[in-house]
Amino acid sequence: MDENTSDLAEEAAVERVVLELTALRGLMGGSDEATTDRLRERLLSSNDEVIKRLVSSPGRRLPQRPLGEVLIGVGELILSAFLVVGGLILIVPSILGFESRVDLAQYLADLALGLSSSGLSDPLVGALGFGLALFLLLAALYTMGQAARSLEQSGLILRRA
Amino acid sequence: MADASRILRNASNLVRFFVAALGVLVLVIGAYGVAGVLERLRVPGLGAFSVPDAAVFVALLAAFLTGGLLLAEAPVKLRIPRLKPRPARDSPASYGFVTILAVGIGSTLGAPLFLLIPLNVVEYSIVSVISLALAMILSIAMARNNADSYAALKARGLTAVGGPAFVRAAVGTRSARYFIARVSMALANTALAAYCVLVFVLFIFGYLPHLLQGYGLGGVPTVLIVGTIAVLFAIWFVMNSILERRFMRTIGFAQIAFTSVLVAIMVTQSYLLGSAGGWNFHGLFDFPGASGFDLIGATLVNTAYLYLLFFGFQEIQVLDREARDTVRIPVLSWIRKGYVLDKKRYFGIAMVATVVIAGLVNIFYALAVFAAHPSPSALSASQIPALYVAESVLGRPYEVLMALAFMIATFTTFVPAFLAATRHIGSLGEDGFLPKSIARGSWLLVLAAIAFLAAAGQEFLVSITDYMVLVSLGIIALAAIWLRGDRRRAVERKDALALGIGLACFVAAAALYAVGPAVAVFGSISIAVAFLVYDFFELGVLGTKLFVAFLDIVTFLLLAAYPSSFPTSMLPVLPGMQMAAGGTGGLSIALLAAAAILVVSVVADLVPQESPLGRKGGETD
Numbered sequence: 001m002d003e004n005t006s007d008l009a010e011e012a013a014v015e016r017v018v019l020e021l022t023a024l025r026g027l028m029g030g031s032d033e034a035t036t037d038r039l040r041e042r043l044l045s046s047n048d049e050v051i052k053r054l055v056s057s058p059g060r061r062l063p064q065r066p067l068g069e070v071l072i073g074v075g076e077l078i079l080s081a082f083l084v085v086g087g088l089i090l091i092v093p094s095i096l097g098f099e100s101r102v103d104l105a106q107y108l109a110d111l112a113l114g115l116s117s118s119g120l121s122d123p124l125v126g127a128l129g130f131g132l133a134l135f136l137l138l139a140a141l142y143t144m145g146q147a148a149r150s151l152e153q154s155g156l157i158l159r160r161a
Numbered sequence: 162m163a164d165a166s167r168i169l170r171n172a173s174n175l176v177r178f179f180v181a182a183l184g185v186l187v188l189v190i191g192a193y194g195v196a197g198v199l200e201r202l203r204v205p206g207l208g209a210f211s212v213p214d215a216a217v218f219v220a221l222l223a224a225f226l227t228g229g230l231l232l233a234e235a236p237v238k239l240r241i242p243r244l245k246p247r248p249a250r251d252s253p254a255s256y257g258f259v260t261i262l263a264v265g266i267g268s269t270l271g272a273p274l275f276l277l278i279p280l281n282v283v284e285y286s287i288v289s290v291i292s293l294a295l296a297m298i299l300s301i302a303m304a305r306n307n308a309d310s311y312a313a314l315k316a317r318g319l320t321a322v323g324g325p326a327f328v329r330a331a332v333g334t335r336s337a338r339y340f341i342a343r344v345s346m347a348l349a350n351t352a353l354a355a356y357c358v359l360v361f362v363l364f365i366f367g368y369l370p371h372l373l374q375g376y377g378l379g380g381v382p383t384v385l386i387v388g389t390i391a392v393l394f395a396i397w398f399v400m401n402s403i404l405e406r407r408f409m410r411t412i413g414f415a416q417i418a419f420t421s422v423l424v425a426i427m428v429t430q431s432y433l434l435g436s437a438g439g440w441n442f443h444g445l446f447d448f449p450g451a452s453g454f455d456l457i458g459a460t461l462v463n464t465a466y467l468y469l470l471f472f473g474f475q476e477i478q479v480l481d482r483e484a485r486d487t488v489r490i491p492v493l494s495w496i497r498k499g500y501v502l503d504k505k506r507y508f509g510i511a512m513v514a515t516v517v518i519a520g521l522v523n524i525f526y527a528l529a530v531f532a533a534h535p536s537p538s539a540l541s542a543s544q545i546p547a548l549y550v551a552e553s554v555l556g557r558p559y560e561v562l563m564a565l566a567f568m569i570a571t572f573t574t575f576v577p578a579f580l581a582a583t584r585h586i587g588s589l590g591e592d593g594f595l596p597k598s599i600a601r602g603s604w605l606l607v608l609a610a611i612a613f614l615a616a617a618g619q620e621f622l623v624s625i626t627d628y629m630v631l632v633s634l635g636i637i638a639l640a641a642i643w644l645r646g647d648r649r650r651a652v653e654r655k656d657a658l659a660l661g662i663g664l665a666c667f668v669a670a671a672a673l674y675a676v677g678p679a680v681a682v683f684g685s686i687s688i689a690v691a692f693l694v695y696d697f698f699e700l701g702v703l704g705t706k707l708f709v710a711f712l713d714i715v716t717f718l719l720l721a722a723y724p725s726s727f728p729t730s731m732l733p734v735l736p737g738m739q740m741a742a743g744g745t746g747g748l749s750i751a752l753l754a755a756a757a758i759l760v761v762s763v764v765a766d767l768v769p770q771e772s773p774l775g776r777k778g779g780e781t782d
Contacts, residue, residue: 036333038317074707081711085219085719092215094682096198110212115722124753125721128714 068142075139078132174236180758184231187751191224194748197728213725220748223716226709227755234762258488258507260413261477263420264577265515268473270423270522271353271574272360273623275547275567277467282527283537285463286445288456290527292463293470297520299669300471302662303638304516308509310641311478315505324475324637325585331643334592337695342636344691347585349629350578351607353469355614356622357575360545364567365390368544372564375557394572401576402583402604409483419569426566427522430551430559435529437554442532458675465631465669466676469623470523472630474515476577477508479584484508582607594698621680628673628684635666703766706759713756720749 025035043051093107198218256264282289310327325343332338365387373383397415400408448456487501494500502510533554543549545567552560583603590600599606614622641659674681697705727745 038330073704077704077708078711078715081708081715084712085715088219088222089212089215089719091682091686092218094678095686096218107212107215122721125718128718132711132714 068145071135071139072142072146075136075143078136078139177234177236180231180762181235183751183755183758184228184234186228187224187231187755188228190748190751191221191228194221194224194728201728211725213723214728216719216723217725217728217745217748220716220720220745220752223709223712223752224748227713227752227759230706230709230759231755254483254485255410256413256480256484258490258502258511260417261480261484261508261511262514263413263417264480265474265477265511266424266518267416267420267569267573268476268577269471269515269519270420270427270570271470271473272357272567272571273353273469273574274523274526274570275545275563276360276619277470277623278523278527279530279535279540279546279550281463281467282531283535283540285459286447286531288448288459288463289467290445290524290531291460292467293520293524293527295460295464296468296471297516297524299464299468299662299665300474300516300520301513302658303634304474304512305509306638306641306659306662307475307478308512310644311508312505313641313644324478324634325588326478327637327640327644329592331640335699337692338636340589340594340695341688341691342633342640343585343589344694345629345633345636345688347582347589348610348687349472349626349633350582350585351610352614352622352626352629354575354578354582354607355611355617356619356626357571357578358611359615359619359622361394361568361571361575363544364564364571368548369564372548372560390568397572398576398579402580416573419573423566423569423573424518424522426562427526430555430563430566431522431526431529433555433559434526434550435532438529438532438534440532441534442528445531458672461669462672462675465627465672466624468627468631468669471516471519472634473574473577474512474519476581477512477515479581579604579607579611582610594695621677621683624673624676624680625684628670628680629687631666631670631673632684632688635663635670638662638666703763706763710756710759710763713752713759717749717753717756720745720752 021039024039043054089111093104194217198214198221278289278293281292285292307324307327314327314330325339325346328336328339328342369387369390370383373386378386400412451459481504484504487503488507489501490507530550533550535550535553539553540546540549548560548563548567551563586595586603586606587600589595590597590603614625617625638659642656645655670684671681673684697708700708725745727748
């Protein structure tokens with residue numbers, strides 16, 4: 001058997017494995033992650049070292065724009081921190097047992113009116129606020145770029161030629 | 162070179178030590194502040210809760226998170242050593258159909274029956290009976306759905322232990338849905354175990370001595386009997402939790418005996434109670450002034466409230482390893498020689514049979530209590546209403562018999578609930594959400610949680626168990642849909658059962674808001690906290706540190722926007738704390754310093770690694 005024939009046979013065998021795996025996925029059902037978990041569990045229990053190595057060291061593809069991904073991630077963390085604090089501020093009265101409608105109405109009214117200008121005049125507050133705002137804007141712009149790529153991949157928008 | 166490395170290591174340890182010390186300080190400030198807030202809430206006639214108060218409370222919660230993270234930076238030498246995992250011991254499966262059924266019924270017919278049903282049926286009459294029937298129908302549908310999921314998983318050669326395992330099989334381990342289903346079920350079982358402990362303590366120390374004195378027994382015999390019951394309870398607990406493998410067959414036989422006696426007493430007492438009242442259902446349908454909508458709403462809320470009386474049937478699924486692969490069915494296998502059922506089928510039958518038997522016992526007892534027409538005010542005043550009804554209508558010997566049934570029900574509910582809670586936490590350890598050493602000590606966590614929850618009172622425990630179990634069961638029911646891969650549309654006709662059950666569970670859970678808003682708030686917050694913990698696992702150590710650092714900065718800004726005084730506490734926690742409590746300046750600085758340390762820590766963790774920013778995109782590891 002010459003080298004070309006051997007390569008072709010090898011290629012065909014790999015193709016068969018891929019097809020079998022696709023068919024198996026349909027057979028197993030459940031989410032992609034669950035199917036992957038089950039398949040990985042089964043393959044790891046095999047005695048073949050090559051299969052074990054293949055499954056236990058999955059190739060991790062790095063993102064196309066690492067800096068952008070980091071900025072998006074950090075921006076989303078800052079946004080999450082704001083949302084968590086906002087959510088907690090609204091739910092704290094309920095956690096502490098203040099359930100009367102009058103109390104809650106007064107509380108919500110205070111939320112807008114109770115801001116203290118003296119506290120906000122601290123230069124550290126201004127600097128931190130500005131820094132966070134800048135970071136959020138930058139992250140938002142990168143997130144929009146990410147959104148555009150996602151939409152393009154989904155086929156919803158077409159890139160201009 | 163070696164010296165430089167040693168100096169660097171020592172310096173790193175010193176810095177870590179100071180960071181951990183700061184963590185302890187932040188935790189103490191947080192605990193002191195929360196104690197102050199709670200003390201302030203206890204003051205009667207307190208005015209409205211202000212936004213600055215809320216800002217301080219949020220900052221204290223952030224301080225807890227921050228303190229915990231800083232403490233985790235402690236040098237390795239100061240950390241608690243991890244325990245080596247013990248090899249799991251296995252024993253041959255020995256439970257047959259009857260034992261499985263007995264465990265299911267024993268877990269379902271629990272202590273809550275003796276407190277909830279008499280009060281509920283006297284107050285809500287037909288609404289109560291319809292609610293029990295609806296809860297039974299919902300549970301039958303759920304048992305059927307679970308049996309289908311169980312069979313589907315078994316057919317694929319997968320082990321499915323407990324309801325949340327279906328969710329794991331359907332959506333994978335790294336899923337918020339799975340995590341929430343598991344945590345909610347753990348919390349529900351812990352609350353049920355706490356409820357059992359609470360009513361059992363009430364019974365043996367409050368009710369039983371009076372009962373025994375009524376029979377003319379003196380102090381010493383009373384103490385001996387109470388002590389014997391407490392010891393028996395402890396023995397049953399140890400046999401089930403620690404020596405389960407060794408005493409598997411004995412436990413199985415004991416479970417059959419307990420359940421048979423319990424069901425026999427309940428049926429006999431119900432019959433006698435109903436007969437004593439001449440099966441007089443006068444007033445069963447009387448609801449003066451209530452509209453149709455009122456009745457529908459009341460039925461919905463009451464069904465959710467009474468659901469606690471049904472969810473024990475799920476314990477059957479946990480016995481996957483203990484149950485035999487094929488079993489003979491009593492009577493059927495005697496008539497048809499060689500008739501056997503495999504586990505896929507008999508588990509489903511046992512679950513449905515459990516719900517039907519428990520449901521009929523509950524409804525029969527509810528109707529009998531109503532027919533006996535006990536005094537509503539005396540019933541409310543009694544500690545254990547079922548015992549009061551037995552004593553006032555049938556006489557003292559029947560009260561003793563009912564007390565025996567109550568003890569059995571507590572025995573057969575507390576232990577499965579406790580073990581289920583520990584198993585759920587153990588599963589979180591196996592899935593990598595908890596360190597295995599902590600997961601192995603799950604029994605200790607559950608005991609601590611029981612002690613904490615028991616302080617919340619009976620009413621709250623019933624409602625929170627209902628709420629958490631309904632949320633978890635809703636997700637588990639929907640897992641049947643997610644398990645099916647052969648779909649062309651998002652929702653298909655064959656999903657109707659799972660979708661209906663899931664929605665019914667969520668609607669019923671939401672209806673519990675009407676029973677007590679505190680339950681909905683506590684339950685929702687618990688789920689949100691579970692989600693937060695799950696997010697932390699997804700973020701990893703670096704991501705969590707960054708998030709908490711930003712949380713500290715945002716909280717600092719919040720404190721600046723809404724200045725307030727620090728909530729002072731009478732606790733002598735830290736010298737000088739009272740002086741520092743004038744404002745929130747100290748807390749703000751601590752949060753800001755912690756944020757800076759966390760960011761530096763992230764950078765320090767990243768520096769030794771090859772920077773991802775320096776790599777070219779598209780490369781693979």
